[in-house]
Amino acid sequence: MREIFFWSVCMPELPEVETLCRQLREIVLNEEIRGFEVRDAKIGAVSGFTGRKIFSVTRYGKTLVIKLDDDTELLLHLRMTGRLLWQVHHQEVIPYTRFVIIFPRGNLFCIDPRRFATLALQKNGSGKAIISDPLQTRWAPVLHEITCTRKTPVKSFLMDQRVIAGIGNIYASEILHAAAIDPMRSICEVTLRELETISEAGRNILQRAIDCRGTSVSDWRDLFGSRGEYQNELKVYRRESLPCLRCGGTISRIRVNGRGTYFCAHCQQ
């Protein structure tokens, strides 16, 4: 039992949020909200959804977008340790619960030990990324036009939510390893051809991670408390000092803009 409630790292990025999104659609689409309980006001000042029905559940980058039948749009961002958990029975007390949405057939718990998660109403004209859907769009042609004005490390560039919506720390390391690019390389020195390699690797990795229902590095769990599978396919993340699975070199861990970054100095240039 404790295992269900015991996690330190979730870090929902695009594949994890997409997983929740798909699972939510199966369960709550067209369902009526019977109650909305805010257990921690820090989550955001929102209320008054009783009687509304769920019109759609979509995703923008790492943000979950829940649209109600009165056109209200709820934006849920899980940040680092936020989770959503579906519970059929309401009696259970779950630690770190931030809010609960009560449906006729069950209850949706938002759980977040570190209280970074946010719930807000859609703001008009909320920021859009240059690559708003990295799964559908080829990155290279668009990004190549702006790389010459930037000097930031390529890893920071990939994680910039104004550039690409949805890539976080885990997948940024994985993508650059797959593309054999040094994460510290300045983005302005990355060629169009290399950007195409990054784009190809990135889209493949994100899609594969979705197919695996996300990465359970320490304890990411899906809507039903199950682990993802992509942690079994990680090539560099959290593999410091272990051999590179491509060239046999040793995986290094450095800091890039304050974030733990894993790469192989032998085959990533």
Added chain:
DNA sequence: CGAACGACCTGTTCGC
């Protein structure tokens, strides 16, 4: 304008 960094949080891990 872009780049870097602290703040926000709290459970876990590390070092003495």
Added chain:
DNA sequence: TGCGAACAGGTCGTTC
């Protein structure tokens, strides 16, 4: 064994 410091990282605001 115990305690405090360091660490984890998504995003925002501040500073340079």
